[in-house]
Amino acid sequence: MAAPGVLLVMGGSGSGKSTVGAQLASELGWKFYDADDYHPEENRRKMGKGIPLNDQDRIPWLCNLHDILLRDVSSGQHVVLACSALKKTYRDILLRGKDSAPLCHGEAGKEELAEMPLLVIHLSGSFEVISGRLLQRKGHFMPPELLQSQFDTLEPPSAPENFIQISVDKKLPEIVATVMETLQMK
Numbered sequence: 635m636a637a638p639g640v641l642l643v644m645g646g647s648g649s650g651k652s653t654v655g656a657q658l659a660s661e662l663g664w665k666f667y668d669a670d671d672y673h674p675e676e677n678r679r680k681m682g683k684g685i686p687l688n689d690q691d692r693i694p695w696l697c698n699l700h701d702i703l704l705r706d707v708s709s710g711q712h713v714v715l716a717c718s719a720l721k722k723t724y725r726d727i728l729l730r731g732k733d734s735a736p737l738c739h740g741e742a743g744k745e746e747l748a749e750m751p752l753l754v755i756h757l758s759g760s761f762e763v764i765s766g767r768l769l770q771r772k773g774h775f776m777p778p779e780l781l782q783s784q785f786d787t788l789e790p791p792s793a794p795e796n797f798i799q800i801s802v803d804k805k806l807p808e809i810v811a812t813v814m815e816t817l818q819m820k
Contacts, residue, residue: 637817638753638796639712640703642728644719645757646784648768649802650809654757655716657810662714662817665706669699669717686783689723696724700731720787725754725795754791755813759802761785767802 641664643655652668659666673681677691699717706713719725729752765781791797798816800809 638751639707640752641714641755641813642719642725642752643714643716643755643757644725644791645759645802646718646720646764646788647781648764649757649759650767650806651716651718651757653806654755654809654813655714657806658755658813659714661810661814662712664712664714667699667702667713667715669695669715669719672698672702681780684779686780686787692724693727696727697732700728703728704731718784719754720784721789722791722795725791728752751796753816754795754797756791756797756799757802757809758790758799763802 641655641658643651643658645651652670655668656666658664673695677687677695680687680691696717696719699715703713703715715728717728719728761781768781790799798812800812804812
């Protein structure tokens, strides 16, 4: 497989995906997007009230992210995206856009990111560890009470997806080094 043009740093809230993604983008000189910045206001309000998002909430948001990735990749830009991407279907939407989901309304049509391979970096950890991190986080719209719904929704990546799984118990430099070593092997 060719070297990835997109790194998807995934995991539930509190897994460190934004921190890891930003650090990777900085070291690689790639563009960084935090998917949380693209949630519509309705999604933010819903989560702020302690109501978990459903597919109808997430799919248009994922389609928008697909369109952003497609635009950048088409122009030759390498990208790191920090996104929960909890289900395989959500990761498929990020790659393939609206053909993967009936609720996408983007302009990308049938265009895919297939020519730019994606590497999924799954930051995994126990509920207790991630919950502890969430309780320390301030000023985020996602309350800790919704973490269980993310664990319930999570479909960890599996073959044939191109992925690595890294424990959130590792320190940031270790996580970044593991990803960089993986990229050198691709």
